[in-house]
Amino acid sequence: MGVVNAGRDKRMRLGSSGKDDATPFDGSGLKMKSIKTRHELNEVEFSSILRVTEKYLLTKPSRKIAPFNFDWLLGLHREMLGSIWSWAGEIRATEKNIGVSPKVIAAELGVIAMEADKRHDETGALVIATAAEFHHRAVWVHPFEDGNGRWARLLANIWLMQHDQPATLWPATDLRNAASPIRDEYIAAIKQADVRNYGPLIDLHHRFSE
Structure with a gap:
């Protein structure tokens, strides 16, 4: 699955250096007390x-594991960050x-x-339109x-994969990062x-589908 392999590659590129590596952060709710810098937080x-991405995107996710109901929407965020933050x-x-x-x-x-629940029978271009709508x-x-943006992008990709469409491979690990090549375009699209x-x-x- 390209989206997972690309994620590993980006970690190697983006995790190696950066002027904000030692930046402190608000640790309210942090479970891992050994984490002291923004770089360490980004890494964990x-x-x-990535583990959650592999769970859902290595193969087509079934409606049983990704039902897109209320509890699952909350649970996806908890899966992503629950080992790190108490409020996940x-x-x-x-x-x-x-x-x-x-x-x-x-x-x-x-x-x-x-x-x-009403859109599971959609196919083709309608699936991508619905994924974008849910994403937004x-x-x-x-x-x-x-973690809202990362959660939104992952749930959109899960919807795409579940409905036989390729996942979107965003060209930056975190679109909040000013170094992202499409950050301004992404923000404009959300607006x-x-x-x-x-x-x-x-x-x-x-454009960024696999």
Whole structure:
């Protein structure tokens, strides 16, 4: 599976050096107390997320292991980061400068689950459009303290693979990173999706499909 092998390659390139390697971070909720720097955190998060990526994307994920219901949406985030953060898979209780109010997060995640239940019979281009829509909605809801973008991109890829479409191989491990070659384009596509223009985000999914 190319998306998994590419992830390992990126780890070797991006994990070797960087001026922010020693940057401290907010460790509230951190389970691994031995982690002291941003670089160390990035390394353990990457390894944890890669294991989950392998679980879901090495072969076509069945609806049994990826049902796209409410509990699974939370559980996917917990699988990704639960060994590192105590709040993984838990709906955030605080307001952020991005995302919906905590009071409506559960309802908005429920929308993804309900829409997924109705769209399992889609094929071809419709699958990619739905993956982009779910991707955007997950980012827009921003249900967790952190890791929302990585969670949204993985759940979109799981949807694609589950419906016989190639996963999207994003050209950066973390699109929050200013060094990402498409970060500005990605952010612009997400903002367009905010006004229900999913075209740019669909185009990115197409461009970077395996």
